[in-house]
Amino acid sequence: xxVIEDKGALQAKAGAGISISNxxxxxxxxxxxxxxxxxxxxxxxxxxxxxxLIGPSGCGKSxxxxxxxxxxxxxxxxxxxxxxxPAQLRKAGRLGLVFQQANLMPxxxxxxxxxxxxxxxxxxxxxxSAAAPSVDALLDVVxxxxxxxxxxxxLSGGMQQRAALARALALDPAVLLMDEPFAALDEITRxxxxxxxxxxxxxxxxxxxxxxxxxxxxxxxxxxxxLMSPRPGRIHRVIDIDLPRPRTPExxxxxxxxxxxxxxxxxLYEVMH
Amino acid sequence: MTxxxxxxxxxxxxxAPSRAGRVRGLVERFGPWLLTAFLxxxxxxxxxxxxxxxxxxxxxxxxxxxxxxxxxxxRMHAAATISSMVSGYVCAVIFALTVSALMIRFPLMERCVxxxxxxxxxxxxxxxxxxxxxxVGAGFHSKLLVVxxxxxxxxxxxxxxxxxxxxxxxxDVFTSVAASERQIFFQLRLPYAMPYIFAGLRxxxxxxxxxxxxxxxxxxxxGLGYLVLSGSFNFNTARSFAAIIALAVIxxxxxxxxxxxxxxxxxxxxxxxxxxTHD
Numbered sequence: 001x002x003v004i005e006d007k008g009a010l011q012a013k014a015g016a017g018i019s020i021s022n023x024x025x026x027x028x029x030x031x032x033x034x035x036x037x038x039x040x041x042x043x044x045x046x047x048x049x050x051x052x053l054i055g056p057s058g059c060g061k062s063x064x065x066x067x068x069x070x071x072x073x074x075x076x077x078x079x080x081x082x083x084x085x086p087a088q089l090r091k092a093g094r095l096g097l098v099f100q101q102a103n104l105m106p107x108x109x110x111x112x113x114x115x116x117x118x119x120x121x122x123x124x125x126x127x128x129s130a131a132a133p134s135v136d137a138l139l140d141v142v143x144x145x146x147x148x149x150x151x152x153x154x155l156s157g158g159m160q161q162r163a164a165l166a167r168a169l170a171l172d173p174a175v176l177l178m179d180e181p182f183a184a185l186d187e188i189t190r191x192x193x194x195x196x197x198x199x200x201x202x203x204x205x206x207x208x209x210x211x212x213x214x215x216x217x218x219x220x221x222x223x224x225x226x227l228m229s230p231r232p233g234r235i236h237r238v239i240d241i242d243l244p245r246p247r248t249p250e251x252x253x254x255x256x257x258x259x260x261x262x263x264x265x266x267x268l269y270e271v272m273h
Numbered sequence: 274m275t276x277x278x279x280x281x282x283x284x285x286x287x288x289a290p291s292r293a294g295r296v297r298g299l300v301e302r303f304g305p306w307l308l309t310a311f312l313x314x315x316x317x318x319x320x321x322x323x324x325x326x327x328x329x330x331x332x333x334x335x336x337x338x339x340x341x342x343x344x345x346x347x348r349m350h351a352a353a354t355i356s357s358m359v360s361g362y363v364c365a366v367i368f369a370l371t372v373s374a375l376m377i378r379f380p381l382m383e384r385c386v387x388x389x390x391x392x393x394x395x396x397x398x399x400x401x402x403x404x405x406x407x408x409v410g411a412g413f414h415s416k417l418l419v420v421x422x423x424x425x426x427x428x429x430x431x432x433x434x435x436x437x438x439x440x441x442x443x444x445d446v447f448t449s450v451a452a453s454e455r456q457i458f459f460q461l462r463l464p465y466a467m468p469y470i471f472a473g474l475r476x477x478x479x480x481x482x483x484x485x486x487x488x489x490x491x492x493x494x495x496g497l498g499y500l501v502l503s504g505s506f507n508f509n510t511a512r513s514f515a516a517i518i519a520l521a522v523i524x525x526x527x528x529x530x531x532x533x534x535x536x537x538x539x540x541x542x543x544x545x546x547x548x549x550t551h552d
Contacts, residue, residue, distance in 0.1 A: 071445060093450040103442040107540040117450050120460070124453045151540075171450070222340045 016082020016174040018045040018068060018207060023077035025063055025233075036232035037063045043226065043235065050201060050208045052218035052225045054264070056272050060181055060233025061211045068209060069177050077196055082174050087226070089174055093121035093128070096173030096206065098181045102160035104152040104167075111135055111148035114167045121171060129172040136167040141200055158189035166201065173205045183213060194220055198247060215268070218246060219260045227264065229271040236271050239264065295467075316408040331511035339511045340518070341461065346500075349351040351519050353495040357413055358485040361420025365477060368429035368471075377436050378454075390429055390547065402487050411492035416485055424477040431473030437468025467539040471531070478531050482524040497523075 025038040038060045045051050051060040066072040068079050070086035081088050082094075089095050096226075114135050120130055133154050137144050142162040151188045152160055161181060168176060182190040194217055201208060212218050218225045229236040243256055253255055300307065313333050319325070320332040327335060340347065376383035402419045409415040439462055447457050489498025497516045504513030 050407050069449065071448060086451070090449065091451045095449055098450045099445065100441055101442045101448050103440070105443060105446075105461075105464070107467070116446075116460075120447065120452045120456055124451070126450075167446075226519055 009191060011256075016084075016207060017049075018043075018175060018209060019080045019216075020044070020064070020068070021079075022065070023067055023074045023076055025060070025067065026071070026075045029075055038067070038074070039234045039237060043238075045207060045209065045224075047082070048205045048207055049222055049223045050210065051210055052111065052210045052222040053210055053228060054215065054218045054225055054268075055228035055236070056230055056268070058221035058233070059228040059230040059271075061228050063233065064228075065177055065179050065209060065211050068175075069095055069262060077229075084174075086154055091126070093126055094174045096171070096174065096176040098161075098164050098168045098178040100180045100183050102152065102157070102164040103241065104160055104163055106152050108153050109149050110144060110155070110163050111139070112264040113152065113163060114138055114148075114170055114253040117167060117171050132170060132172040135170070138169055141169070142166045143196065152239050156189070161185065162191060162196065165197070169200070169204060173206060175209065178208065178210045179209050179213075179248075180213060182217070190217075195249070197221065199273045202246065215261050215264045219243075219257060219264065220252065225264065227267050227271065237267055239267075304543065315552050316373055328508035331514060336511050336514045336518070338527075340515045343515065344514065347497075347515055347519055350497050350516065351523065354485050354489065354497045354520070355523060357416035357488070357496070358420055358481050358523075361417040361484065362424050362481040364417065364421040364477065365424035365481070366428060366474065369432060369473075370424050373429055373432040373436060374458070376433065377458065388435065390426065394430055395424050398426070399483070399487050402484070402491055407487070413495075414491065416488040416496070419488040420484040421483050424481045426472070427476040430472040431469045431476075432466060435469025436462050438469075440466045453522050464507045464540075468541065471539050472533040475528065475531050475535070478527045479524065482520065483529065486520065 020041055020229050021045040023038060023041040024036065027035040040066060053064060055061050063072065067074045068086055070080070070090040081089055084092075086095065097206065105116065107210075108116065118132065121128055133141070135148070136145075139148050142165055144159065144162055145167065147159065147246075153165070155163065161184075164181070170180075170272055183194060198221060210218075210221060219241055225241060226237045227236045227239065228234065237262070241260060243254070243260070244249055315328075317333050331339075372386075376387060401422065405418050405422065406415050409418055429503045443461060443465070444457070447461050452460075485496065486498035486501075489496035489504055493499045497520050500516035501520075504510060504516060505539055
């Protein structure tokens with residue numbers, strides 16, 4: 001009974017905040033040369049916020065995202081998403097993941113790729129949230145109406161990544177966890193995708209944790225930017241982005257925008273030297 | 274400069290094909306058939322002109338006449354070859370796919386068995402055909418076993434390669450919703466491995482024909498392999514040729530059938546496109 005109530009609680013929350021407390025990840029712990037990838041990370045993300053993780057390579061931003069996604073267990077500390085553990089949410093199919101590669105199944109058309117997670121969760125005895133949008137609605141949201149019967153290789157890189165975003169939204173996730181989702185795209189497509197993502201985010205208001213290499217992308221998209229520093233990976237600074245929404249291509253021409261990018265640049269320089 | 278523009282514009286303008294162009298098009302399309310017809314004609318002419326005795330090299334026309342006259346005999350032997358070849362092939366497919374699925378499910382089994390398969394892959398399986406005959410005796414069963422033994426290996430090795438090469442990123446998608454082992458096998462590994470499996474299946478068709486012929490050479494009283502052998506023993510070379518032609522048709526049909534099934538069931542590897550790039 002308690003379990004069922006618990007499930008109900010998970011489904012009731014459209015979005016959820018993320019609370020990371022004292023998370024450390026040590027590779028090869030107990031071995032001769034343990035490597036500390038993350039050291040005592042504390043971070044609270046409120047419900048519906050868009051937060052970017054940024055930092056030089058080796059700062060552990062992808063590792064942190066993996067811990068929140070339950071693709072990796074932390075050596076110490078814990079993560080709570082809307083009061084539940086990442087493992088619980090993963091089993092309930094409530095984590096929306098977008099990777100650097102679109103990772104679409106090449107043998108399924110776009111419609112079935114987007115519906116895949118739903119059928120997997122239903123297939124192993126899970127419950128699909130009643131709020132889960134239909135595949136048609138998702139195709140519409142990401143601008144792929146009319147492409148449902150196409151196969152992944154018939155789509156451009158940007159379109160494939162849109163399909164991956166639609167798939168991540170298909171189970172009405174509590175949070176969206178995105179690991180450099182636009183890194184493999186060309187500059188122009190990447191730019192367009194950023195605005196597309198903001199539009200989708202405005203519509204669904206999911207909490208987003210977004211890993212990126214691009215300072216301007218982070219400033220453009222986020223409510224807060226978390227700058228991390230390497231060896232061992234930890235949080236160097238958290239910067240609030242108070243630029244008004246909705247943000248448009250013109251936002252990047254404002255003084256506030258360039259100031260923030262400059263400040264981040266300076267901080268990043270500090271971190272690396 | 275004008276030259277380059279001229280040649281570039283040519284395909285766009287779609288001029289009426291010239292006579293030379295038409296001939297060229299015909300040759301490109303039917304080239305292999307025309308060449309084959311020419312070579313057969315040359316063969317016919319050479320046999321007649323040099324008066325080569327038929328037991329050395331029968332003329333194509335003689336072979337055709339014999340095929341027409343002995344059609345029921347050829348059909349009977351072809352049926353024997355096809356039945357043992359197809360049943361051996363089906364056994365090999367079922368056996369290889371089952372063993373692969375078990376090896377994926379039980380990694381310890383894979384670690385023990387797979388190295389043996391890989392080592393055996395490089396042993397010419399034809400060499401053990403006489404032993405199978407010693408153990409099982411001549412007849413349908415020994416033929417079936419030889420075919421199974423020879424067709425099994427490429428299927429199992431290709432299938433395992435496909436099962437094991439599953440893209441890490443695609444796996445993460447399944448892991449992200451805690452998919453069961455069963456779902457991962459049937460909805461990820463199996464479809465992912467399809468192009469690999471079919472590559473193995475196509476190699477196996479060729480080997481299955483070979484296995485059936487060898488088994489029939491060794492000890493059999495029927496089958497096209499037997500017909501080739503008996504034809505040559507009796508200096509009825511035309512009959513050997515007829516049997517070889519029948520074997521070629523069977524082999525090609527079998528291979529083509531497999532490619533047809535592949536097109537129905539599988540996706541193409543190159544369709545993966547840029548998914549393999551990592552930074």
